[in-house]
Amino acid sequence: MAELKDFSDWPWRHWASLQAHSVALLADAESITWGVLNQRVSNLVTYFSKQGVAQGQCVVLRGKNSIDLLLSQLALIACGAKVLPLNPRLPERLLTELLPHLNVDAVIDFTDDTNIFAKYRNLNCQQDNLFIGDDASAAVDFLSALEQPATLILTSGSTGLPKAAVHSMAGHLSSAEGVVSVMNYQQxxxxxxxLPLFHVSGQGIVWRWLLQGGSLALKNSPLVDALRGVTHASLVPTQLWRLLNEEIVEPFTLKEVLLGGALIPTTLTDLAESRGIACWSGYGMTEMASTVCAKRADGKKGVGLPLKGKRLRIIDDEIQIQSNSQAMGYWFDGEMKPLNCTGDWFKTNDKGAFIDGEYQILGRLDNLFISGGECVQPEDIESVINSHPDVSQSFIIPVDDEQFGQRPVAVVECDLNLPLSELSVWLKDKLAPYQNPMAFYHLDSQLKAGGIKVSRQQVKQWLYTKTDFNH
Structure with missing residues (x-):
């Protein structure tokens, strides 16, 4: 297994020198070896440098995953720039408010919407082949860049503007090292x-690839086709259910899956194991460059134990983390703002417990509300609702109530053949009276357009505008 100290040069150069003809990138229409990848990144470094990209600048990459976007990220980091991958679905109103605080120097927009970034310097990444054979000395020294800011990853922005967590390459590689210390991903x-590069889970996949020198599949085809030749994947349980129930002619090459999302049913993991697929579940966050804890999925609520380089503790019900992959801070108005820490322990605001030899995440402390004198943790109710076979996800939102102070309302994404009134009846004997939602609403599809995780704050705002609740 490669250790961080083995790298004296950029990872793609390192692997090109060791295995130039091995496949680095596997796309729908082409395969790219490490040797070719190294050349293309070097060409881009030269090309970006000629366009004025310099050390310390901040460059936005806006778009869906593609080879051009990925190679642009690598080349920009090699120029010494900070990369800010942006979700193309973020509303213009939010970008107009947020971007002036992030000191953006240039943009590469892979979408057809050119108006949003018209006032920014737009870079070209399409003519790097003109610089084959040019001196690639524009790349900064890897070892000196290792601890410098490399990526800005936006948090989910549960309250106010999203924060831009700053990670170094050392942090990303340390996170990758933690995951591959338990999952067997090799050359x-x-x-x-x-997963998208604008999300920390997508970045986690990329840096594991760069650390280990394996292959990375980047495909736009349906999941069952995209997984041909793939041994490892990061999926949500619903994707794995669908995959295992597909009629597939070719045998699975998939060996290990890192599952995210809600509690993972043992029926799913047992079925996967019977097909030779090992399932892992975990816990992570943007500020820690992805996964912090992981375990073989076993149907229990816990998230396992800390990975290599990570420590957890619980203070006043709050999970706190000490990690070698911790963000350097939040970038705002040209300064590195500190994380919310006690000493070098990051305060997650996640409610947790250590039960049966592993950590459990019980919800967000700031989601807790009082109803008729009882403490209500929304995630407790959501886990029961989500256990219904026709429910994909749910959100419990507190609304003001004259008699009880606040009461829970459920916003649910479910099979449209399931009447919400029927779901309400199904819940009655499964929740305490103060936990039972006073009303149910279908999750608006537009609330799912912002990324891979629905914002609880946006659900709350949507609910308040759609109802007559006094809040």
């Missing part, structure tokens, strides 16, 4: 880039 393996 002969291939991990599917199934």
């Amino acid at each position: 002969g393996d291939c991990w599917l880039l199934s």
